[in-house]
Amino acid sequence: MSRFIKRITTSLCLLASVMLAPQALAEDGYSQAKSTFQQANETQKFFNNAYGYALFPTVGKGGIGIGAAYGKGRVYRGGSYTGDTSLTQISFGFQLGGQAYSEIIFFKDEAAYKDFTSGSFEFGAQASAVAITIGANAQAGTTGNSAGAGKGAAKAAYINGMTVFTVAKGGLMFEAALAGQSFTFEEK
Incomplete structure (x- = not known):
């Protein structure tokens, strides 16, 4: 049974990356994603x-009950590019649809x-x-949505030394958890 689940999840990861992630990530994809996050x-x-x-300039995510996500990224220390990383995520539970987003x-x-x-x-x-959400004072956290004038409602803080932001690029999916996201790293 576990081989069957592993094959399904591997297939879903591949499907998500083919459907939602670009075929080739150009240097300008990283520059554009960084610029987008810097605007916030x-x-x-x-x-x-x-x-x-x-x-991660583009993470593709899709699922029907069993979901998968995949993206390639780069790691920086003090502004210098130090290596490559990949993100995979397998999730079970209520989820339907697909989306593409950037993550930092x-x-x-x-x-x-x-x-x-x-x-x-x-x-x-x-x-x-x-x-x-870039260009508007509307935010969606993993605990709900909010909009307003003035200061933003969603507050980010370090948890175990890390904090994560995402910006939707397209698609629609009901599920926003990071649990289960796995990363590999290969030094440059």
């Missing part, structure tokens, strides 16, 4: 103070950076992301 007020203090970050993970300090770049890292159940 919520990320400014993290760009200014973080030890480093991992940037900020590392508070060297310990968090080393934890992520140890070769194999996975978010636990306590992990959550702040979903930001």
Whole structure:
């Protein structure tokens, strides 16, 4: 039975990456994703103070009951590109649809950076992301949606030395958990 589930999840990962992720990630894809995140007020203090970050220009996600996500990214320390990373996620439960989004993970300090770049890292159940909308003061967190004038409602903070932001690129999917996201790292 576990071989069957593993084959299904592998197939779903492949399907999600083919359907929703671009065929070739160009250098400008990383520059554009970074620029998009830099435009958000919520990320400014993290760009200014973080030890480093991992940037995924496009993560493709899809599911019908069993879901999968996949994306390729780069890891930076002090603004310098240090290696490549990949994100995979398998999830079970109520979910339907597909989406593409960008994701950035900020590392508070060297310990968090080393934890992520140890070769194999996975978010636990306590992990959550702040979903930001560029160009409007509307935000969607993993706990709900809000909109308003003035200061943003969703607050990001480091949990275990990391904080995560996402920006939707397209698609529609009901599910926003980070639990189960696994990452690999290959030094440049």
